Amino acid sequence: MANDGNRVNPINYLIIHHSAGPAFSEGSDREVADWYSSVGKGRGYKNYAHSYHYDPRTGKETFAQAHYALHRYSGDKNKYGWRLVLLIRDPELNVSWGAGNWPVNQHGINIEICGDYSYKTIDPKALLLITDSFIYLDKRLGGNLLIRGHKEVSQTGTACPGKIQTQMPILKDMFNNRSKYENLLVPPVVVPPPPPVPPVKTDAEKLKELQDIFDAYKNEKELIISDLEGKFASAKIVLGFTGDDVEFIDFLKSVKLKVDAYDKWTGWAKQLGNGILAIISNIKNRKNGTK
Ligand SMILES: [Zn+2]
Numbered sequence: 001m002a003n004d005g006n007r008v009n010p011i012n013y014l015i016i017h018h019s020a021g022p023a024f025s026e027g028s029d030r031e032v033a034d035w036y037s038s039v040g041k042g043r044g045y046k047n048y049a050h051s052y053h054y055d056p057r058t059g060k061e062t063f064a065q066a067h068y069a070l071h072r073y074s075g076d077k078n079k080y081g082w083r084l085v086l087l088i089r090d091p092e093l094n095v096s097w098g099a100g101n102w103p104v105n106q107h108g109i110n111i112e113i114c115g116d117y118s119y120k121t122i123d124p125k126a127l128l129l130i131t132d133s134f135i136y137l138d139k140r141l142g143g144n145l146l147i148r149g150h151k152e153v154s155q156t157g158t159a160c161p162g163k164i165q166t167q168m169p170i171l172k173d174m175f176n177n178r179s180k181y182e183n184l185l186v187p188p189v190v191v192p193p194p195p196p197v198p199p200v201k202t203d204a205e206k207l208k209e210l211q212d213i214f215d216a217y218k219n220e221k222e223l224i225i226s227d228l229e230g231k232f233a234s235a236k237i238v239l240g241f242t243g244d245d246v247e248f249i250d251f252l253k254s255v256k257l258k259v260d261a262y263d264k265w266t267g268w269a270k271q272l273g274n275g276i277l278a279i280i281s282n283i284k285n286r287k288n289g290t291k
Pocket residue numbers: 016017018098150158160161
């Protein structure tokens with residue numbers, strides 16, 4: 001285990017930063033880790049040959065000045081849409097140079113949020129990932145983890161973590177009332193669109209459809225009952241009847257009554273009326289076994 005010898009227990013500070021650098025949205029761990037190492041090499045470690053910190057993936061020396069970097073990442077379909085990248089191996093045994101306050105660093109875990117948050121706040125789901133990742137520290141301390149924005153602890157002066165500072169009370173509340181925030185992670189319920197409602201046919205429309213069926217017989221001198229019977233099934237389909245023949249007959253009767261009532265006893269309607277009566281009597285006869 002790599003141990004730089006600087007740690008002082010307990011670890012009771014969690015310090016939040018923004019990098020004011022690239023957001024690394026959907027970037028790789030490698031990309032993120034390399035950037036923080038190279039920036040640290042040019043800043044805090046400018047005059048140091050070694051950090052004695054090691055990249056957890058490559059084992060190579062890293063000059064990152066925070067233990068973790070947080071960025072948008074959904075490639076692994078995680079429930080936050082954010083990813084915490086470990087920058088320094090064995091974070092509990094190694095002190096990162098992030099807070100501008102050596103004793104706080106010695107007791108702290110530094111987290112860099114990738115991107116420039118000088119003028120914007122961060123997605124609360126990112127804060128929830130921080131909460132879920134470090135709530136174990138708070139539990140270990142009996143609820144006494146000190147969660148701070150960089151500027152609250154810096155002895156050198158800084159605007160870091162930008163506008164995220166205004167969200168520190170939310171982050172603290174997440175640690176204290178975690179269940180209250182679970183709904184942030186619940187995907188929105190997708191309400192399926194209601195099934196299309198078949199248009200309700202008016203009596204006039206039904207009559208029109210019946211007329212069309214019987215129009216096929218317009219030029220026939222006689223309605224042949226057997227032909228009508230052939231149309232009986234198709235009439236049911238056209239009119240959308242799913243019920244049995246008895247129900248259909250009831251409908252046909254009502255149509256007949258309406259036809260009478262409307263006094264639209266045109267030639268087709270007479271045919272229709274006669275045809276219906278023929279069908280009805282035919283079916284009655286068949287049921288009675290008289291056909
Ligand atoms: Zn900072």
